[in-house]
Amino acid sequence: MPVTIADVARQAGVSKTTVSRVLNTRGEVDAGTAARVREVIAALGYVPSSGAVGLARGSSRTVAMLTPPLTWPWMGEVLQGVVDTVEAAGYGLLLFTCNRGRESVEHFAGQVSARAFDGLLVVEPEDTLDTITAMHRKGLPVVLIDDRGHHPEFPSVATTNREGGASAARHLLADGRSRPLIVTGRPDFGCVRERLEGFLDVLPTDRVVGGDFTEVSGRLATERFLATGRPFDSVFAHNDLSAVGVLRALRAAGRSVPDDIAVVGFDDIPMAQHTEPPLTTVRQPMRRMGERAAGMLLAHLAGTPAPVEPVVLPTELIVRASAPA
Amino acid sequence: MPVTIADVARQAGVSKTTVSRVLNTRGEVDAGTAARVREVIAALGYVPSSGAVGLARGSSRTVAMLTPPLTWPWMGEVLQGVVDTVEAAGYGLLLFTCNRGRESVEHFAGQVSARAFDGLLVVEPEDTLDTITAMHRKGLPVVLIDDRGHHPEFPSVATTNREGGASAARHLLADGRSRPLIVTGRPDFGCVRERLEGFLDVLPTDRVVGGDFTEVSGRLATERFLATGRPFDSVFAHNDLSAVGVLRALRAAGRSVPDDIAVVGFDDIPMAQHTEPPLTTVRQPMRRMGERAAGMLLAHLAGTPAPVEPVVLPTELIVRASAPA
DNA sequence: CTGAAAGCGCTTACAG
DNA sequence: CTGAAAGCGCTTACAG
Incomplete structure (x- = not known):
């Protein structure tokens, strides 16, 4: 039997109304009364039933x-x-x-x-x-x-997806990379378009291949692009998971990261610290x-x-x- | 104003008791009445207030x-x-x-x-x-x-931590590895003791170093053991995170995985598929x-x-x- | 098979 | 400053 407001009221010699008032710290209670009620509450270990409070107040907290x-x-x-x-x-x-x-x-x-x-x-x-x-x-x-x-x-x-994409581009540019490959996420996502636009503003390129945020898509996109023989010196993947796929494809193709190709992801998921090499990425908070x-x-x-x-x-x-x- | 049981009762021309009965599918309701009530419920889109039900029934679902x-x-x-x-x-x-x-x-x-x-x-x-x-x-x-x-x-x-440890040992043994190093988790955890015992039952060794389930601890433990110069051909790490640290230390030391050293983890966290090389591990369901x-x-x-x-x-x-x- | 009434544990006008 | 009473929206004996 959990203790109720009625128990407290009885024990303290006041009405339930008064107990409710000290519970909800409405000012209109005599200091002495309030103190006594509080003592009883503590002694009995009383906690109001959230269901009952919710019903009476019309909200559930x-x-x-x-x-x-x-x-x-x-x-x-x-x-x-x-x-x-x-x-x-x-x-x-x-x-x-x-x-x-x-x-x-x-x-x-x-x-x-x-x-x-x-x-x-x-x-x-x-x-x-x-x-x-x-x-x-x-x-x-x-x-x-x-x-x-x-x-x-x-x-x-x-x-800030757009600025995030731009920051990736600035970073690559500062490192002397001018021929990036972009592995996007699904183009119907707003974040994907923004990341792309932000990047292209800083570092325009037509080396853009579509992915879907999965590791597999990052790997396949990279393999396909490698097969074209077009040169590139860096990759901006639209999320970390696909960047992991990019890293894997590059390694399988014998390209060294970052010496041959630099790779930047997006998100900063826990895994990004543990890839080989650890992944530079645009962190979402x-x-x-x-x-x-x-x-x-x-x-x-x-x-x-x-x-x-x-x-x-x-x-x-x-x-x-x-x-x- | 959400619709209440009273609204339903009024609309259906019955008492709240009856509505409650059809709500809780108690058998004692006339089929016709029940059908009518159900229609009104559907028409009004009535859903009982979980707070009120909880209060009345003394449970919250x-x-x-x-x-x-x-x-x-x-x-x-x-x-x-x-x-x-x-x-x-x-x-x-x-x-x-x-x-x-x-x-x-x-x-x-x-x-x-x-x-x-x-x-x-x-x-x-x-x-x-x-x-x-x-x-x-x-x-x-x-x-x-x-x-x-x-x-x-x-x-x-x-x-099955014990059997999991044993399965790791059997796997290494089958691959001809007879000199394992074990990187444990905190010894006060029951799972750590069980994984250790299960492993040792199959493949006894005194190459046991303490870790604490973090990547850093796996890396440091491996570095320390490498420094002793004692030979080993495999590592059983008590969780995947520390196995990631083991992999890193081995790579830094120029040891090849799995050619020189095989590595087995525990857990099968998502990251285990993406380490280099991907991690063999004991999966917890x-x-x-x-x-x-x-x-x-x-x-x-x-x-x-x-x-x-x-x-x-x-x-x-x-x-x-x-x-x- | 059905309903009036009490009760679940609170809050909140209202009155004093 | 304090309390009796109604009400929140349900369920559940109890009676018929």
Whole structure:
């Protein structure tokens, strides 16, 4: 039998109303009374039932997060940033991935309708965008962490993809590399276009081959380009995973990195430190993006409306052996 | 204004009791009445408020998970296994990491007392073990995913560390390697002792150096051992991260892998496929461990008590280039 | 088969 | 400064 507000009230010789008041630190309580109530609370180890509080107040002090597969190499950082921020605010975090298709989307939608949480954080919505849009229109506060598309309807957090691409180009240029090969991600992603444009602004080239962010695609793209015999002295891969494939293809072809070819990736996933050679890359501040998005959502719930314009956090070039300074 | 059970009752011309009965599919409702109520529910898009249901029933249909830092390379798999299982059961998953010391442990403890969830999954409890034990004694169902220590008080899921160590030894032996070096993890972890014992049973050696599961420790341990000049033809590292350090030290010393030295790790983190050469390793079924632990907790909540003995899932040797067959 | 009423544990006008 | 009462949206004996 957990202790309830009624137990505290009885024990302290006051009404439940008064206990509730000291709980919620409303000023209108006699200092002595308040002290006595607080003692009883401590003595009994009383903690208000979150369900009951939620029902009475009409909010749950819980936010939800909807993510792509958690095995993506940078999800850990994003999640950790979100969890830390949400925990620090005294909120709970409900996690959904909708990894199992329709059924899981429905379960998720059900939780929304059941008012199980007050706000929602979404990472890279893909096939859930319609569902989320509908929820948002019905009044659910939503913040996106999204690089792929631009959804002006939602507050969002992104990163400086364009400047990130430019920084990669400047780095290669400073090292005297003038004939880069670019291995892109899927061209329908906004981040891919921005990374490409930023790079091309600084270091124009027509050596551009398409990939899809997987290691295999990086390897194949490199092999295909090598087969053409066109010379190149560096590679800018649009994410680290495909850069790993690039490194592998270059090694298999007997090209030395960075002596023959310098390689720069994007993301700075944990693996980037451990490739051979370690990968120079444009770091996305995933943890800070998570913190920031969570902060915006929490602020919104507290009454501060989220910014209309996307919040854009800076990338940072991390120089390692695959493309030294 | 979300629609409530009262709206449905009014619209269908029945009492809230009856609506509740069809919601919870209790048999004692006239088929026609039930059908009518169901129509109204669909028409109104009614979903019961989870908070109100929880309060009335005294349970939340939510489980919590307490994890080490989410940036650990295998946490994504565990989490995904848990999320999938929990979602499929129609439960919510509340995520805690207690990453910020005392304060976050207190927040977590508060949520427990607030009965925000019905059961708890814990991954590798370290400094939270006391807190968890106390909660468990007060009646909170708990399942551990834990390799490190053995806590007979809790139901738990682990993996065949001993057999995993043995399989690594058999693999090396079959390849004609008879002088292994072992780079261990922290000796106070149960999994480390088991991996060591399993290996030594098959392939005894006194070439054992201590590490702590980090890449740096693997590198330093290897460097130190190389400095002694003692010959060895293979390395068994107690986890993949330290195996990455081993590979690096060997390369720096000009030893070829696997020609001079074969290397076997443990875990099969994503990075293991991308090292140079790719890492042969003993795979822990992290996702299935997550699924299984979640399944046990859910079953317990549904009335099937969890097994007293730890559930032990099999490891699997993954052969790659660092120690070919 | 169905409903009125009490209860889950809180909060919040309202009155004093 | 304090309390009685209603209400949040459900479920569940109890009675019929």
